[in-house]
Amino acid sequence: MEELDDYSNKKISVLSLEKLTLFNVPDEYKYGNCNDVNDYEKLNRVGEGTYGVVYRARHIKTNKIVALKRVRMEEEKDGLPISSLREINILLNLRHKNIVELKEVVVGKRLDSIFLVMEYCEQDLANLLDNMINHFTEAQVKCIMLQLLDGLDYMHEHFIIHRDLKVSNLLMNDNGTLKIADFGLARKFSIPNGPMTPRVVTLWYRAPELLLGSKMQTTAIDIWSAACIFGELLLHKPLLPGRSELNQIDLIINLLGTPNETIWPDLSSLKFFENFSLKHQPYNNLKQTFPWLSQTGIDLMNSMFMYDPNKRANAYKCMKSTYFKEKPLPCEPDLMPTFPQHRLKNTEKRKKQEQNAKDNNEKFDLFQNMDAKNIMKKSTSGSKILVNVSKQSMKDNEKESRSRSLSSSQESKRTKH
Numbered sequence: 001m002e003e004l005d006d007y008s009n010k011k012i013s014v015l016s017l018e019k020l021t022l023f024n025v026p027d028e029y030k031y032g033n034c035n036d037v038n039d040y041e042k043l044n045r046v047g048e049g050t051y052g053v054v055y056r057a058r059h060i061k062t063n064k065i066v067a068l069k070r071v072r073m074e075e076e077k078d079g080l081p082i083s084s085l086r087e088i089n090i091l092l093n094l095r096h097k098n099i100v101e102l103k104e105v106v107v108g109k110r111l112d113s114i115f116l117v118m119e120y121c122e123q124d125l126a127n128l129l130d131n132m133i134n135h136f137t138e139a140q141v142k143c144i145m146l147q148l149l150d151g152l153d154y155m156h157e158h159f160i161i162h163r164d165l166k167v168s169n170l171l172m173n174d175n176g177t178l179k180i181a182d183f184g185l186a187r188k189f190s191i192p193n194g195p196m197t198p199r200v201v202t203l204w205y206r207a208p209e210l211l212l213g214s215k216m217q218t219t220a221i222d223i224w225s226a227a228c229i230f231g232e233l234l235l236h237k238p239l240l241p242g243r244s245e246l247n248q249i250d251l252i253i254n255l256l257g258t259p260n261e262t263i264w265p266d267l268s269s270l271k272f273f274e275n276f277s278l279k280h281q282p283y284n285n286l287k288q289t290f291p292w293l294s295q296t297g298i299d300l301m302n303s304m305f306m307y308d309p310n311k312r313a314n315a316y317k318c319m320k321s322t323y324f325k326e327k328p329l330p331c332e333p334d335l336m337p338t339f340p341q342h343r344l345k346n347t348e349k350r351k352k353q354e355q356n357a358k359d360n361n362e363k364f365d366l367f368q369n370m371d372a373k374n375i376m377k378k379s380t381s382g383s384k385i386l387v388n389v390s391k392q393s394m395k396d397n398e399k400e401s402r403s404r405s406l407s408s409s410q411e412s413k414r415t416k417h
């Protein structure tokens with residue numbers, strides 16, 4: 001790994017997020033308990049999102065293959081990006097077969113050289129869909145959906161909302177096990193839940209309550225995204241590929257009909273409701289869009305696409321749907337085929353697609369909701385993790401979050417082969 005600077009002679013200060021004062025780190029603790037990134041040999045680059053490059057790497061001593069996600073620091077003059085702190089904090093607290101495992105955080109000699117070491121997965125679903133010659137069979141779609149719902153159920157039971165579910169954030173290993181990844185936008189919620197910034201979730205997968213400015217985010221926004229993924233797996237192309245927020249709402253209405261206060265009582269109280277004049281379209285067109293899908297499949301999708309987030313099905317209820325018990329039965333994960341690895345080809349294409357959506361990340365709210373003491377405690381392998389998060393960076397984040405414009409982000413269309 002490239003190493004540029006050595007901090008061995010420099011004093012390191014840490015901001016206490018509890019007292020908001022700086023204190024010097026004693027020399028013996030300067031590099032924390034983190035292992036060295038040089039314990040790993042970088043093999044090839046497998047992905048690049050907005051926040052970090054991801055490499056396939058080999059642990060030199062054990063020969064184990066892992067994924068190394070480099071924390072992108074270029075634009076962060078004042079410390080570790082909020083998205084990475086979030087991802088580390090949340091992943092350290094989640095252990096489930098359908099959630100990507102964060103093994104450790106390793107560092108290089110430079111203070112800004114920080115890597116998340118994760119279990120390695122051979123595929124992500126975006127690349128698979130882009131490159132597969134044959135479509136997934138319905139039995140395979142059921143297998144993927146059941147695993148996604150299982151991971152979501154666990155996550156929601158642990159009070160985590162992912163807030164960026166989409167096919168490029170779903171990984172699959174050669175054993176056919178699906179892993180939910182990329183927790184850079186995820187948030188812990190409480191009951192009752194406080195307000196959160198509405199501009200999360202990549203446009204195509206964004207729930208109507210977010211598009212209409214609801215600040216109350218619930219686990220239902222992940223279920224909406226999961227429904228979009230369900231449709232995408234069946235159709236083999238994105239189900240609701242909006243070009244703008246307005247167009248996104250139009251596409252939703254084309255598919256599901258115009259919402260009204262009878263089916264969604266809170267509708268008119270949503271912040272942007274007045275801004276959009278919703279077009280009139282009285283029909284639910286799910287059956288027309290998926291003519292081959294059984295009634296139980298349509299019912300399941302309808303329950304995940306309920307306009308009113310309070311009525312939308314939860315992950316557990318979806319898993320129990322009769323759809324998964326009728327033929328074709330879901331295949332077992334280890335009977336999923338293995339696929340050639342195509343990832344490098346499409347990285348650039350997807351990066352562009354996702355860039356704008358990531359502009360929506362609010363950074364400031366980490367400090368409102370995240371238990372900073374917990375990060376310090378839980379990131380046992382990283383006493384360097386909070387180094388350099390200055391008071392100024394918190395102020396900048398606050399400024400940025402307040403001044404963020406409402407202009408809609410445009411997604412460049414993922415082209416299909």
Ligand SMILES: Nc1ncnc2c1ncn2[C@@H]1O[C@H](COP(=O)(O)OP(=O)(O)O)[C@@H](O)[C@H]1O
Pocket residue numbers: 046047048049050051052054067069100118119120121122123124168169171181182183184343
């Ligand atoms: N554990 C992993 N194993 C294999 N590939 C991964 C892993 N984590 C991420 N990737 C690849 O890197 C891409 C970007 O990673 P992601 O965590 O989604 O970062 P970003 O926040 O930048 O989108 C993913 O779409 C996937 O292709």
Ligand SMILES: [Mg+2]
Pocket residue numbers: 049168169182
């Ligand atoms: Mg991602």
